[in-house]
Amino acid sequence: MKMSYLLAIIACLCFTTCLLAANERPTVYVTFWFDTEDFILPQADDAAKRLAEMFIKRNVKATFKIVGEKAKVLEERGRDDVIMALANNDVAYHSTFHSVHPTPSEYSRDLSWHEGVSEFIRREGVGLEILRAVFGVNASCYGQPGGSWTPQSYAALHAFDIPLYLDDTSHVNVNDRPFWYCGILTILELGDGVMRTRWTDEEVKQACAKFDRVHEKLIGEGGGIISIYYHPCEFVHRQFWDGVNFSHGANPPRSEWKMTPMKPKEQQEQAFHAFETYLDHIVNHPDVRLVTAREIPSLYPDRVYSRPLTQSDVRTIAKAFQKRLSYVVLDGKIVSAAEGLLALSTFVAGIDTNPKPKEIKLEFAYGPASAPQRFVTDGTFRWEAIQQAARETLDIVHATKQLPSLIWVAGEPMRLEDFAVTLASLITEERYSGDIPLRKGELEAKKYVADDSPRLWGWVIFPKGFNAPRMMEVAKLQSWTMKPALLRKQ
Ligand SMILES: [Zn+2]
Structure with missing residues (x-):
């Protein structure tokens, strides 16, 4: 009797110590996001649904950055099932028309700060209204189509009541970590903290090993965030929908838009399987918490x-x-x-x-x-x-x-x-x-803030030789507002 009492106390102490040790480990936040943009290929709708359901099945959520025109065609095609699957995750915004010219950097190229803000609100506000009407919520974040970044979009986000800019581009960057620009929390390049897997078993193994490595590094920093992104369409197509139609400034009328060729069925399955294996590795990893764009601002109080x-x-x-x-x-x-x-x-x-x-x-x-x-x-x-x-x-x-x-x-x-x-x-x-x-x-x-250079404008959709020196000067004036974002203590 006495012995078992002692054992119980020891077990209880061990359990408390373990709990304390677990609590001392910082958290690595992982945000999965999908640029949901292909409004031409109907099979991309099913790909988005399948990915959205993978997260729900595991009791976690991803962020779907949806193009306004995509939200519109989902309604027109009667895809309530896809809309519901996306709505059960997190709904974010990815421009009105994405790659239809002029894209944001093209129309903002020679505008002043104020002209650029109102033009962005006028053009991109249209798709946002569609998104809000279809999904019944405001977008949790915005990220630009391709490399079509503009400084004025940040002031528009204040007007849209969107607190987060989430994407992956090198126009602005503070130390490869989350930062503030124009009063908007911004997550772009995170050094090796932006990652993904390709589709073969070997590539999945390497991607999981990289995740473990970066995770450990961020634990050493006291916690941090990892950004992982895809496009639902890339699981099923052979080439991007916009590359097929809008490359190098091409702007065919809607009646001439072409569908991109599909991957053979087994390659599609391989892609979904690879992603699911990668997702399981991350979801089951200790000291990891998946967060959506809607949750991120509360992690970085100013x-x-x-x-x-x-x-x-x-x-x-x-x-x-x-x-x-x-x-x-x-x-x-x-x-x-x-x-x-x-x-x-x-x-x-x-x-x-x-x-x-x-x-x-x-x-x-x-x-x-x-x-x-x-x-x-x-x-x-x-x-x-x-x-x-x-x-x-x-x-x-x-x-x-x-x-x-x-x-x-x-x-x-x-x-x-x-x-x-x-x-x-x-x-x-x-x-x-x-x-x-x-x-x-x-x-x-x-x-x-990056200097204007061809490196910034490598997106295949831009007209050949595109640059934006004046816009990048406007962007540099906003560096007055730049500073690292501090992760809330855990
Ligand atoms: Zn995109």
Whole structure:
């Protein structure tokens, strides 16, 4: 009796220790997403349904990024079964027409920031309305068709009430991890954290081994996210539907759209089988949780807006800006260069108020819409003029939700970068009177936005020789808003 009592205590202690050990292991989140876009080949509908049901059968969910025209043809074809299977997973958005020209980068190529935002809302809002009507929910995320990325789409996502950008492209990237751009949580390139399997048994084995390797690496980082994506149509076709019809700028009328050739039946089965084996490997892996796009924003809270900044945060930002004008890591949160500038402006604006503001609350602001051509390059400015300029900056942001393209200080136009570093130096030196020298700054965060180059525009659907230098300059202005996203502690 006594012995069994002792054994029970030992067993109980072991169990508790095991539980504690299990709880200490971080979680690796895995998000599966499917660009559900082929609105020409009807067999792609069945492929989407089969994949959607694989997840439901395992009590997990994937994200289906659906093209507006695809949602429309599912209704027209009477495919309620497919719609229900997708709706039982997570519904996201993937543009109105995908590859029908002009695609988003094509029509945004030479537009200003504001023109590009309204044109994206006008064109892509159509498909989103169809998606919402067919599925009865708003999209959980957006990702661009092919490589057709635009900076203005991010402001449109705010208008669409879509909090996440999920795709895989190299136009913007912060350290191969989730990040913020224009106030939208963004998951694109994740280094080796974007993965998939091909179809042979050997390829599945290699893909599972890679998953294990990357999983262990992310556990070492305290957790992270893995992104795995496919297109339902690629399980059944031999060539992409849009390559067949819309390559290199081709834009045939609907009556001339061709169906892509199908894979032989056994190859289709092999593809589904390979994917299912891979999925089982991941679902049954310890320390893994599958998440949909709808769940991801809650994993990456932006505490800059949920907790005010302190005076000590402001001094940290001021010091950091003098070394590099980019995001700044604070205790438990990260400010972008734009948020840092607004924190410094708020601090300076309140310097002679009594009592001094202890807490600094920020409003979100986009980066500037344009870059100034004419601006002051040296000289000194009265403290009162700088403080007045800081107050005006806050007024402009309050009215427009956007940083101004330049700051007027005592009637002189000053670059935003120079204003930020000038504020940083006067705060560090505590010079709140007299003449303040202009300090020069460069926005280091620009390096997180790619330069225009043929590498960005390799999507076969673009017209030959396509580029977008002006659009990438507009994109760089938004690097004021870029910063890594912090994973919630587990
Ligand atoms: Zn696509």
